[in-house]
Amino acid sequence: MSTKNQDIAKKAVSKGIKPKQKKSASKKPNSKNAGSSSTKKGGSGNSGKNVNFYWIYAVVGVMLLGMIMLNSDGGGKEIQFSEFKTYVQNGDVDHVVHDGRVYKVFLTESASEGNSDERGDSKAVLKGLYSGPDVWFSIPPGDSYTEDYKKLADENHIDSKYEPVNEWGQQMFSWIIFLVIMIVVWMFIMKRVGGGGAGGNQIFNIGKSKAKLHEKGDESQVTFADVAGVDEAKEELEEIVDFLMKPDKYTKLGAKIPKGALLVGAPGTGKTLLAKAVAGEAQVPFFSLSGSDFVEMFVGVGASRVRDLFKQAKEKAPSIIFIDEIDAIGRARGKNANFSSNDERENTLNQLLTEMDGFESNSGVIILAATNRADVLDNALLRAGRFDRQIFVDMPDVNERNAIFKVHVRPIKSDKSVDIDLLSKQTPGFSGADIANVCNEAALFAARKNKKFVSHSDFNEAIDRIVGGLEKRSRVISPEEKKTIAFHEAGHATVSWLLEYASPLVKVSIIPRGKSLGAAWYLPHERQITTTEQIFDEMCAALGGRAAEKIIFGKISTGALSDLEKVTKQAQAMVTVYGLNERIGNISYYDSQRDSTFTKPYSEATARIIDEEVSKVIEQAYEKALEILSANKDKLTEVAEALLKDEVIFKSDLETILGPRPFEKIVEPKQPSDEITSVDDTSPEDNTESK
Numbered sequence: 001m002s003t004k005n006q007d008i009a010k011k012a013v014s015k016g017i018k019p020k021q022k023k024s025a026s027k028k029p030n031s032k033n034a035g036s037s038s039t040k041k042g043g044s045g046n047s048g049k050n051v052n053f054y055w056i057y058a059v060v061g062v063m064l065l066g067m068i069m070l071n072s073d074g075g076g077k078e079i080q081f082s083e084f085k086t087y088v089q090n091g092d093v094d095h096v097v098h099d100g101r102v103y104k105v106f107l108t109e110s111a112s113e114g115n116s117d118e119r120g121d122s123k124a125v126l127k128g129l130y131s132g133p134d135v136w137f138s139i140p141p142g143d144s145y146t147e148d149y150k151k152l153a154d155e156n157h158i159d160s161k162y163e164p165v166n167e168w169g170q171q172m173f174s175w176i177i178f179l180v181i182m183i184v185v186w187m188f189i190m191k192r193v194g195g196g197g198a199g200g201n202q203i204f205n206i207g208k209s210k211a212k213l214h215e216k217g218d219e220s221q222v223t224f225a226d227v228a229g230v231d232e233a234k235e236e237l238e239e240i241v242d243f244l245m246k247p248d249k250y251t252k253l254g255a256k257i258p259k260g261a262l263l264v265g266a267p268g269t270g271k272t273l274l275a276k277a278v279a280g281e282a283q284v285p286f287f288s289l290s291g292s293d294f295v296e297m298f299v300g301v302g303a304s305r306v307r308d309l310f311k312q313a314k315e316k317a318p319s320i321i322f323i324d325e326i327d328a329i330g331r332a333r334g335k336n337a338n339f340s341s342n343d344e345r346e347n348t349l350n351q352l353l354t355e356m357d358g359f360e361s362n363s364g365v366i367i368l369a370a371t372n373r374a375d376v377l378d379n380a381l382l383r384a385g386r387f388d389r390q391i392f393v394d395m396p397d398v399n400e401r402n403a404i405f406k407v408h409v410r411p412i413k414s415d416k417s418v419d420i421d422l423l424s425k426q427t428p429g430f431s432g433a434d435i436a437n438v439c440n441e442a443a444l445f446a447a448r449k450n451k452k453f454v455s456h457s458d459f460n461e462a463i464d465r466i467v468g469g470l471e472k473r474s475r476v477i478s479p480e481e482k483k484t485i486a487f488h489e490a491g492h493a494t495v496s497w498l499l500e501y502a503s504p505l506v507k508v509s510i511i512p513r514g515k516s517l518g519a520a521w522y523l524p525h526e527r528q529i530t531t532t533e534q535i536f537d538e539m540c541a542a543l544g545g546r547a548a549e550k551i552i553f554g555k556i557s558t559g560a561l562s563d564l565e566k567v568t569k570q571a572q573a574m575v576t577v578y579g580l581n582e583r584i585g586n587i588s589y590y591d592s593q594r595d596s597t598f599t600k601p602y603s604e605a606t607a608r609i610i611d612e613e614v615s616k617v618i619e620q621a622y623e624k625a626l627e628i629l630s631a632n633k634d635k636l637t638e639v640a641e642a643l644l645k646d647e648v649i650f651k652s653d654l655e656t657i658l659g660p661r662p663f664e665k666i667v668e669p670k671q672p673s674d675e676i677t678s679v680d681d682t683s684p685e686d687n688t689e690s691k
Helices: 001-016 031-037 054-071 079-089 109-119 143-155 167-193 200-204 231-245 271-281 301-315 344-356 399-407 419-425 432-448 456-466 479-498 531-540 544-555 558-577 604-631 633-646 653-656
Strands: 094-100 100-105 134-140 159-162 213-215 260-265 286-290 319-324 365-371 389-394 505-509 520-522 648-650 677-680
Touching: 054 319, 079 094, 079 100, 079 134, 079 143, 094 479, 100 109, 143 389, 231 260, 231 271, 231 365, 231 389, 260 271, 271 286, 271 319, 271 365, 286 301, 301 319, 301 365, 399 419, 399 432, 399 558, 419 456, 432 456, 479 505, 479 531, 479 558, 479 604, 479 633, 479 653, 505 653, 520 648, 531 544, 531 558, 531 604, 544 558, 544 604, 544 633, 558 604, 633 648, 633 653, 648 653
Parallel strands: 094 159, 260 365, 260 389, 286 319, 319 365
Antiparallel strands: 094 100, 100 134, 213 286, 505 520, 505 648, 520 677
16 A cells, blocks of 8 residues: 555544445445445445436526527616617617617627626626627607617617517427427326336336236245135135146046136135235246226227236236236126216226137136126126136135134234134124234234233224224213113113024123214124024114113113114015015015116005015014013113123123023123124114124
């Protein structure tokens, strides 16, 4: 190291700067870290590749604006005609250029320099680029003013030149600026519509497919082992994956691979999760995208993206294409009279139908799709040869919920008190997504309490949180209102306890939660069909709250809103859907294929009969609730007083007050504090059996 370099190094060390170490010339830079170095301070290591031209555009724009300002009629300082006479008398005028209205005065060199210094004119800075008039003045139209100027110019021998205004150049320049601005705006819009990115080539990629490709080497985080509760759907999809991996096993028998499989089910049942598992298990290219990715504001883009998607899939065949929420482009054609049949969505659907099973063969490409609105899909899309299989992913039953809980509890640090069998019974009507949310909320509750493990009580609180909402103990409730709420909930508890087919009650609370002022938790029966007696007893239990208010206070309140909504829907379903009314008979006015709900499939006379029968069924249930509570008024009062005292009572408390349930037929939870689902008495939500 030379002496000069040593001095520089010493100064650097004295300032706290660590000198750079020389890297070995044989060591290759890490490709993963190469890009990150350019994002650090300055980015000098990559400045030659990523040049930002925006500052150049800014400089050019400023220069153009400056030239326009100097070239305008107002260049230089505006003066009056009297001041011009002074310049003439002093001999400072070199020559004058005018168009008959504006007179541009060019001063002599000495006078021009003095004038610029006096005004501090910025023109002096741009003098090398452009030289305009030093001063200017205008003469109003009229012969007398023009004659004065001519006389002054002739007497003093001023070089005066007439030049008409040339506006063509300025107009052309203005049009150029306007076109440039429009092109920039158009490129910006195309860049955004084309999916962003740094390059302007996004304009030409607008018709390209947006599908995400999972190659053979990609590792997916989801496999079939992570999917539980949908065993039948897994078998169907596992067969498709097995066909792609071992085609000879099927083709030697003459079998053909299904061209498409449609996953149909309610939201949260695991349709997209099944597709992720297929992507993780299949050893073939997997294209995934949403139905909305085909939709654009430009005509023909959707069909172009469909063509490009299938072109890529055919090039990598055998392959799988997964379209999530296919109802975005697969809705039935020609059923909306307000729109033309030749709209963009229908063009996209037509192209999809052609690609799936058209004139050209499409072997080696399997289509998976998911939707929760299979009823709105086009029939041509659902026929055999396109979607050969429709896999229905239903809400899980108690055994399937047990398997789903085991999957989601696996990564959670739980203690031995967590009973998965009991949790599966506590969550009827829950989907797989709901169960995942329960497990996550339970872990959050435990962390909020600084616990080291998640206990069963945390899961109970999570279920209450999801079903009923957060507790609102701070809500202001008067003693009279609290008493009304207590008797209302006691009415639900008493009637449901004494009816044979009502759902077994587990817990009653008068703590405000969510929109409700009180709630009752039940353990609904796991059943596939429901009889008239079962529906009627559930209606009686729902009306028990209002009946209790009538018996105790002699008046009713608005607290039974959700109860009334529930029983009204149940009564209407009994009469018009399930054919459970003797007067209407074995007729169902429900039509799953009917698109419009604005027309009634029955006459006005039948509508009057339906209204009468619905009202009759509800009043019968209300009278039975009144009868039960009147016969057990003392027990009703004891339950309400227990609620006013403790705010929450459990099954054991009800057994102490009301005695053993006379129609006990199912195994109840071992712990009295285990909550199931709730009925909100002031919110317009449905019965929690269907959650």
